[in-house]
Amino acid sequence: MILIIIWEVVYKVGVDVLGVWKSYTFPEPLSVIKTLGSLISDGSLIGAILISMRRIIIGYTISLVVGLILGLLIVRFKYLDENFSALILGMQTLPSVCWLPFAILWFGLSESSIIFVTTIGSVFAISMATEAGIKNVNPIYVKAASTMGAKGLKLYFNVVIPSALPSIISGMKQGWSFAWRALIAGEMLSATKGIGQILMVGRDLADINQVASVMIVIIVLGLVIDKFIFGALEKSVRRRCGLERN
Structure with a gap:
């Protein structure tokens, strides 16, 4: 509520008093709420959210x-570690939107192209984590076990991976x-239904x-x-590791 009040004050001062911005370049809280209500009432926003959520869950x-398997393989095989770790880091720094031309050429303007971009956008962060x-x-955990x-696998899956879970979960969040x-970038540039498409329509209409x-x-x-x-x-992992009380 406080943020909305501050937002409204900034709008009034910047648009109505000082004239720093035009009303069509700076959103007003009340107008945004009305627009949001309109998008919900006509069903377009709910439908777009469902479509986007399905895509992101799949991707x-x-x-x-893929990221977990790739990370495990890199740790397991020294050759992969020496030759692919730097490559994966470089891939992670590459903006996901750079993959969109490849996705369109390989899959066309389809659902698969957006899922591909979504997948490639997060897989490297997960593998690195x-x-x-x-x-x-x-190493004390490994020696004690x-x-x-x-x-062998018992040591790996009962000791090593559980000990690495906090870092892996952080990578999952980042991914x-x-x-x-x-x-969102894929939906905006491929002009298909979804949250990104509604965002693109707002831009095209200067809304x-x-x-x-x-x-x-x-x-949200x-x-x-x-x-x-x-x-x-x-929270569950931290509790199991004794880092948080029940």
Whole structure:
């Protein structure tokens, strides 16, 4: 509520008093709320959210599986570590939107192209976090488990991976945020239905209130998912590791 009041004051001072901005370049809180209500009432926003959520769930799930496997392989095989770690880091720094021309050429203007961009946007962050988490496991844990007879896959899955989980979950959270960005960029540039498409329509119509409304929806969705999925998962892992009280 305080943020909305501050926002309204900034709008009144900047637009009505000082004339720093034009009314069509700076959103007003009340107009944004009205636009948001209109998008919800006509069903366009709800439909777009469902479509976008389906895409990101598919893309993120693929990136999660591929990223975890890739991270495990890099740690397991020294050749891959020496030759692919730097490449993966370089790929991670590459903006996801750069992959969109490839996606369109390979898959056309289809659902698959957006899912591909979403997947490629998060897979490297997850693999890097998996690699770093396993490499930074305290050697004492491994030695202690080895003295008690744990070895091979049993040592790996019962000691190493559980110890690396906090780092892996952090990478999963980062990967989710990258996947969101890639998804919105893909939907904006491929002109297909989804949250990004509504954002693009607002830009084309010079409707700053619609643009602000969609931005708020994206932020809210991100916060909800972080709190109820990743937050709960992180809390559970911390409790199992003795870092948080029940």
